[in-house]
Amino acid sequence: MRTKVVDGLLTLFYDGSKELWNQGHLIEKSIVWNRLENKELTEEEKMKQLSPECRKYWSWEQVIVQEGITVIPQRTFLECKNLERVIFADTVTVIKEYAFLRCKKLAYIKLSVNLEFIEEYAFGYCNLSSVFV
Structure with missing residues (x-):
């Protein structure tokens, strides 16, 4: 995966080479479990629990899913607080549950024209104003 500024936004080119959430690179599990148990943490408490790599992740403003990716795994971009735009390659067919949950x-x-299924709460608690196919 690589990052680059595109249209003035810090962009992640997601190539699926890592299961980001499952390996704990993006979101520390303690934060996620606290959120799932409805325990509110302050931003300061959250940042103390994040690894340096995770802190860098939270600054991404755009994700471009590259060609060849067919599934966005569950919780991949959970609570990515600065994420504004996501552009899916036309190879994406499934977006798993909670993939973009709480990306406020x-x-x-921009969805894939080949998208077949969006699972429960994939975009829960987001402020979507524009969705394109």
């Missing part, structure tokens, strides 16, 4: 700045997505 997420306002724009």
Whole structure:
């Protein structure tokens, strides 16, 4: 995976080479479990629990899913607080549950024309204003 500024937004080119959430690179599990148990943490408490790599992740503003990716795994971008836009390659057919849960700045997505299924709460608690196919 690589990052680059595109259209003024720090962009992750997601190639699926890592299961980001499952390996704990993006979201520390203690934060996730606290959220799932409805225990509110302050932003300061969250940041103390994040690894340096995770802190860098939270600064991404756009994700471009690359060609060849067919599934967005569950919780991959859970609570990515600065994420504004997601552009899916036309190879994406499934977006798993909670994939973008609580991405509160997420306002724009361009879906794959081959998308077959969006699982429960994939975009729960987002502020989507534009969805394109």
